[in-house]
Amino acid sequence: MPGKRSLVRSGTTVDQMVRAIADRIVTGYLRPGERLDEVSLAARFEVSRTPVREALGHLSAMGLVERRPNRGAIVAVVTQEHLASMFESMAELEAICARFSAERMTGGERRALEMEHQASARLVQLGAEEDYEYFNTEFHSRLYRGAHNAHIQDLTVTTRSRLAPFRRAQFMLPGRLAKSWQEHDLIVTAIMRGDGAAAGKAARDHVSIVSEASAVFAAVEPVTSVLSRSARQ
């Protein structure tokens, strides 16, 4: 889905709830398998069940929650297989974006990418995981935008957001920061050369490595039903 063509700027209650719940899921605050009770959510957000239902519908379409008929909604439980398929898709999507970026980025976009990338080298030296994570997100977003293809960008951003819960903490692996920067460097260099094939390959390899690094956590943190009531507080 693909979805969420709904206007981002809208301040409707439903959209705020969608963002809020999606955020809780993406950040891992809500665990896979955890129940999303309509009345509880309604009470928590101080609204009625109607907007809650609508929000759950959106989230379901986004693939973040799973709705079982007459059995309530839960945070989507992703199997290892499906997780792997998403990571693989992500690698391919990023490869496309990088290839297109190498072929289509404007001069300004190229300069901005290169500058940001060089500036981030300092973050690596400082070992600033948090700041680097922010830069990392921005870096990839530049690649998506640079592809100059709205639909691919949409697919990529959506897939990335669904993978977010499994990507976090990847930079806590020792040495990951420096390696990430070097992988980015390969991509940037290829893009500056206008070498689409090389940029695509570098981006695919980069994501594949991230995927493996993340798979460690996915394995450590089992994707089972966690019903800690305190976690919802």
Next chain:
Amino acid sequence: MPGKRSLVRSGTTVDQMVRAIADRIVTGYLRPGERLDEVSLAARFEVSRTPVREALGHLSAMGLVERRPNRGAIVAVVTQEHLASMFESMAELEAICARFSAERMTGGERRALEMEHQASARLVQLGAEEDYEYFNTEFHSRLYRGAHNAHIQDLTVTTRSRLAPFRRAQFMLPGRLAKSWQEHDLIVTAIMRGDGAAAGKAARDHVSIVSEASAVFAAVEPVTSVLSRSARQ
């Protein structure tokens, strides 16, 4: 002209409405830009506004309708640029599926693909556009399944469905049928050889050609706001 299919109360009302409305949009019965008034839809389907709203939410997530806060919903208006980006994405997605299929299809899947493909040669000789269109859909679906990647399959199917309104009637171009089969043949041959790169390229080229053939119609049939009130009746 009225809604021929009256709702059977068996399945969930919302899902049936989603299908019905999506069908009307995909087949071009509802034109881009046309307003989707909640009360009118509610009256037409003989339900209250609540399920209508939910259905519109789903359709919005599917990208088929556009919801403006407090301003109602319209059939999604696709600009030429966005349409082009979707076709380009489709070509890339199909290329991925074909490449993966070449590498991963089981023996059974390969045999089925080849057999169906050879059988369809008769449809080309007969000039049976309708039947060939059905086969064509099945052919591509086999490619998506053969990729053995649930997420890519999902992205591809979704994108394909969003392009459906603009793909129809492509086979009415003279000679398109035979050419399509030859393009399929290139893909099948590459897959049977297990040549992922060749299969990907053949699939990308195939979709690009379809995209150009379809662009003709998109140009002929302008994507502007059509508010014919009688059309909604």
Next chain:
DNA sequence: GGCACGGTGATTGCATGCACTTTTCCAGAA
């Protein structure tokens, strides 16, 4: 001991009503 079955509670699905936002249209003035 296991399975079938019916009661009960919880939860969903839908209808309806009201309030708020947006649009439209008309009156009055420049």
Next chain:
DNA sequence: TTCTGGAAAAGTGCATGCAATCACCGTGCC
């Protein structure tokens, strides 16, 4: 005539209520 202000109308957003459905569970039978 054209522009502006504002009020009415239209339509959406959300709250509330009710009924149907399903899951859960205890009891009785095999």
